[in-house]
Amino acid sequence: MFRIQRCQCSEQAGWLPLRQALWPHASEQEHRDEIGQQLSEPQRYINFVAYDSREQPVGLAEASLRHDYVNGTDNSPVVFLEGIYVAPEQRRQSVAAQLIEFVARWGREQGCVQMASDTGLDNLVSQETHIALGFEETERVVFFKRQL
Numbered sequence: 001m002f003r004i005q006r007c008q009c010s011e012q013a014g015w016l017p018l019r020q021a022l023w024p025h026a027s028e029q030e031h032r033d034e035i036g037q038q039l040s041e042p043q044r045y046i047n048f049v050a051y052d053s054r055e056q057p058v059g060l061a062e063a064s065l066r067h068d069y070v071n072g073t074d075n076s077p078v079v080f081l082e083g084i085y086v087a088p089e090q091r092r093q094s095v096a097a098q099l100i101e102f103v104a105r106w107g108r109e110q111g112c113v114q115m116a117s118d119t120g121l122d123n124l125v126s127q128e129t130h131i132a133l134g135f136e137e138t139e140r141v142v143f144f145k146r147q148l
């Protein structure tokens, strides 16, 4: 059994380390800044941590309300799954499934009728997970940049 809890303070157990595991290229300060930003706008951002039976944090989902156009959707706003991570030794126990259900419930409470997400073209496990949990693929895109 896993317990799911919304993050409501920057020191909530697991939030920072699980974020660091998911996005290892960001500095600790960048993570702390983003956590602060999210806590300052609770109507826009939602975050859940999953704890195991020993109260160890094992999974994280972060999501936001997006009012700008989100590829493949036809409603606004949509709840957008910004990131999801489960500790390797706790995978395939429906932790991600539970976290996403909590995000979906929050999105419905905000009036959304669609939830969107994205993942890397090479992240096949994430793609399998999305499909298994009710998402349908909409678009594949290539990002560009040019120096000015």
Ligand SMILES: CC(C)(COP(=O)(O)OP(=O)(O)OC[C@H]1O[C@@H](n2cnc3c(N)ncnc32)[C@H](O)[C@@H]1OP(=O)(O)O)[C@@H](O)C(=O)NCCC(=O)NCCS
Binding pocket: 022, 082, 083, 084, 085, 086, 087, 090, 091, 092, 093, 094, 095, 096, 097, 098, 118, 119, 120, 123, 125, 126, 128, 129, 130, 132, 133
């Ligand atoms: C993607 C991730 C969050 C899935 O977490 P999880 O808790 O293991 O997922 P669940 O147990 O809820 O899996 C739900 C379903 O997704 C599918 N699935 C999950 N992992 C899978 C895998 N390795 N291979 C194939 N299908 C998989 C299965 O259908 C699974 O149901 P089942 O176990 O009953 O067969 C986890 O693998 C992870 O943290 N990966 C690294 C971070 C990442 O890539 N995040 C996504 C991009 S932001």
